[in-house]
Amino acid sequence: MDNLLYLCLEAHNPEKNHHRRYEVRLGRDLCGLWVVAIGYGRSGSGGQHLVYSDENPEVARDVIRYYLGRRASAHRRIGCVYVVRELTAADGIDIGHWLPPAFQKVQVKG
Secondary structure (H helix, E strand, C coil): CCEEEEEEEEEHHHHHHHEEEEEEEEEECCCCCCEEEEEEECCCCCCCEEEEEECCCCHCCCCCHHHHHHCCCCHHHHHCEEEEEEEECCCCCCHHHCCCHHHHHCCCCC
């Protein structure tokens, strides 16, 4: 899978011993399918991994927006917010199309 978009988030709450990491990768596989790979778990651990693929890019976008929408509401659930640690996008990738508004105000490294 080529990496067209990569987003890394972290949330830390020392009082509750919450140290979480969340990664989202968007790319295309050799068959031309859009692939969304999500990794999450405690910072420093192997964590869990989910992979979604579809020929329709709108399905991939909806998956990304759904999972990142959950991260945007983390402060209510776990008592701390996710902070963007890294965001990279390939040339021609419009992050405004792929990411929900809460994660679009970040400087893109490319």
